[in-house]
Amino acid sequence: MTSPKIKLTNVCKRFGPKVVLDGINLEVAAGESLVIIGGSGSGKSVTLKCILGLLTPDEGTIEIDGEPVIGMKRAERERVNRNIGMLFQGGALFDSLKIWENVAFGLIQGQGKNRVEAKAIAMEKLAAVGLGPEVAELAPAELSGGMQKRVGLARAIATEPEIIFFDEPTTGLDPIMGDVINDLIVKCVRELGATAMSITHDMASARKISDRIAMLYKGKIIWEGQTAEIDNADEAHVDQFIHGRAEGPIQMELRRL
Amino acid sequence: MNPFRPIGKAILGFFESTGRLIVFTLTALSHCVRPPFYLRLHGQQMIDIGYYSLPVVGMTTLFAGMALGLQTYAGFSRFSAEDAIAKVVALGITRELGPVLSGLMVAGRIGAAMAAELGTMRVTEQIDALDTLSTNPHKYLIAPRIIAGLTMLPLLVFVGDIIGIFGGYVVSVYKLGFNPGIYLSETWKVLEFKDVFSGLVKAAAFGFIVTLMGCFHGYNSRGGAQGVGAATTNAVVSASILILVFNYVITELFLKI
Numbered sequence: 227m228t229s230p231k232i233k234l235t236n237v238c239k240r241f242g243p244k245v246v247l248d249g250i251n252l253e254v255a256a257g258e259s260l261v262i263i264g265g266s267g268s269g270k271s272v273t274l275k276c277i278l279g280l281l282t283p284d285e286g287t288i289e290i291d292g293e294p295v296i297g298m299k300r301a302e303r304e305r306v307n308r309n310i311g312m313l314f315q316g317g318a319l320f321d322s323l324k325i326w327e328n329v330a331f332g333l334i335q336g337q338g339k340n341r342v343e344a345k346a347i348a349m350e351k352l353a354a355v356g357l358g359p360e361v362a363e364l365a366p367a368e369l370s371g372g373m374q375k376r377v378g379l380a381r382a383i384a385t386e387p388e389i390i391f392f393d394e395p396t397t398g399l400d401p402i403m404g405d406v407i408n409d410l411i412v413k414c415v416r417e418l419g420a421t422a423m424s425i426t427h428d429m430a431s432a433r434k435i436s437d438r439i440a441m442l443y444k445g446k447i448i449w450e451g452q453t454a455e456i457d458n459a460d461e462a463h464v465d466q467f468i469h470g471r472a473e474g475p476i477q478m479e480l481r482r483l
Numbered sequence: 484m485n486p487f488r489p490i491g492k493a494i495l496g497f498f499e500s501t502g503r504l505i506v507f508t509l510t511a512l513s514h515c516v517r518p519p520f521y522l523r524l525h526g527q528q529m530i531d532i533g534y535y536s537l538p539v540v541g542m543t544t545l546f547a548g549m550a551l552g553l554q555t556y557a558g559f560s561r562f563s564a565e566d567a568i569a570k571v572v573a574l575g576i577t578r579e580l581g582p583v584l585s586g587l588m589v590a591g592r593i594g595a596a597m598a599a600e601l602g603t604m605r606v607t608e609q610i611d612a613l614d615t616l617s618t619n620p621h622k623y624l625i626a627p628r629i630i631a632g633l634t635m636l637p638l639l640v641f642v643g644d645i646i647g648i649f650g651g652y653v654v655s656v657y658k659l660g661f662n663p664g665i666y667l668s669e670t671w672k673v674l675e676f677k678d679v680f681s682g683l684v685k686a687a688a689f690g691f692i693v694t695l696m697g698c699f700h701g702y703n704s705r706g707g708a709q710g711v712g713a714a715t716t717n718a719v720v721s722a723s724i725l726i727l728v729f730n731y732v733i734t735e736l737f738l739k740i
């Protein structure tokens with residue numbers, strides 16, 4: 227029995243009076259790919275940020291490799307983060323740096339590689355996300371939104387981390403590029419043996435990249451199971467979500483015109 | 484409604500932000516002296532603050548020196564104006580006007596730019612991205628800026644002092660027709676090491692204040708473009724007020740020595 231790579235126990239997070247996470251329990255095994263689905267604003271990005279230590283949960287514990295990470299000292303947290311890659315929802319590229327420097331950032335700052343060596347690896351990773359050498363010298367602002375997303379993806383996987391978080395890796399991409407990215411994520415998990423935790427709204431993508439799926443609703447995980455089981459989940463919320471129906475137990479907070 | 488509530492809230496808010504500023508300052512300072520150092524970034528900031536502020540500071544002190552020369556003539560023309568102009572300009576510029584005017588100009592130029600840049604990095608999650616790439620934002624973003632402010636402002640003010648005295652010289656020699664040799668020898672005679680030194684100490688303090696305020700407000704900005712705008716305004720206003728307050732405090736200290 228190996229301990230899970232990532233383990234969340236009763237994680238709660240509030241912003242003022244607003245309860246975003248209300249007791250999340252989640253485990254991800256090493257080498258597994260978990261996808262979190264859930265409506266917009268349900269706290270998916272907040273969950274990832276809690277695991278990364280960017281937000282501190284109000285309650286509960288988070289363990290990475292069996293080590294509790296909440297309240298860790300800065301230096302230890304940096305050591306843990308060295309094995310983690312993150313693709314931010316908005317890309318979050320450093321706009322004072324060139325594209326290749328963005329991708330090579332973790333290699334140069336985190337692993338202490340020299341710039342020549344790091345640039346070669348960065349070019350490889352850019353090619354893997356379908357970007358040629360001509361974009362490497364550009365600034366992030368000169369790229370389209372989808373291209374920025376792909377650069378963010380290249381940056382997340384550049385150091386070949388053990389754990390990778392993808393926040394909506396395929397939103398903003400055309401369907402073909404979306405599928406290329408899906409394949410890339412699958413490859414990272416299968417070939418590099420990485421543990422992946424992704425957020426997506428795109429059910430086709432979720433089915434392709436995940437081993438397991440968890441659904442977040444009203445601050446709780448209301449369903450989790452193997453990807454193949456999701457169609458017979460027998461859970462009204464999940465059912466409504468994967469078929470994208472407006473009618474059902476999940477009521478969007480809108481008023482009729 | 485309890486009338487004391489808003490007052491209590493304001494007082495608590497004041498203590499909270501003062502506390503946060505103190506913690507921020509101590510953290511930033513500790514990273515200024517602990518390795519690793521990002522030399523490339525230090526150099527970049529020093530050029531940005533030291534070299535590119537030269538025109539602004541030069542123009543400011545030049546015209547300040549010229550106006551001071553004229554004013555002194557208007558006031559002292561009944562006495563031996565020739566000696567008085569040189570003395571007043573030399574002392575006024577090195578002890579007061581050089582550092583204060585340069586500090587205020589740099590607050591507008593550098594403090595605002597820093598707050599806007601860091602604020603944008605905060606709201607676009609670039610600062611979070613630094614954290615996930617195992618790079619401490621205090622070390623990577625803030626330490627280089629503060630060190631550059633601390634070291635470059637004295638240099639700038641020293642150059643500004645020379646230009647300001649030159650401004651007084653130009654007015655008295657070319658406009659008022661005084662003897663250039665006497666003007667320069669009077670300047671040389673009246674200036675003591677302490678006059679220039681106290682001005683440079685002020686400059687270092689102002690450089691620290693400007694960069695600290697720019698970084699503090701930018702780093703802690705919240706809520707999109709509006710938050711960045713507010714951070715910029717707060718950085719400039721608080722830096723300007725603190726410059727004037729500390730100018731008085733440092734003047735008082737030097738008078739006691």
Ligand SMILES: Nc1ncnc2c1ncn2[C@@H]1O[C@H](COP(=O)(O)OP(=O)(O)OP(=O)(O)O)[C@@H](O)[C@H]1O
Nearest residue numbers: 241246264265266267268269270271272273315427
């Ligand atoms: N820093 C913050 N301060 C206050 N509220 C926040 C903050 N971050 C997130 N929230 C709130 O937490 C809730 C969940 O946000 P989160 O970004 O996790 O949503 P999400 O599930 O990722 O949605 P989406 O699919 O649209 O990205 C939102 O209602 C948001 O308003």
Ligand SMILES: [Mg+2]
Nearest residue numbers: 270271315393
């Ligand atoms: Mg999100």
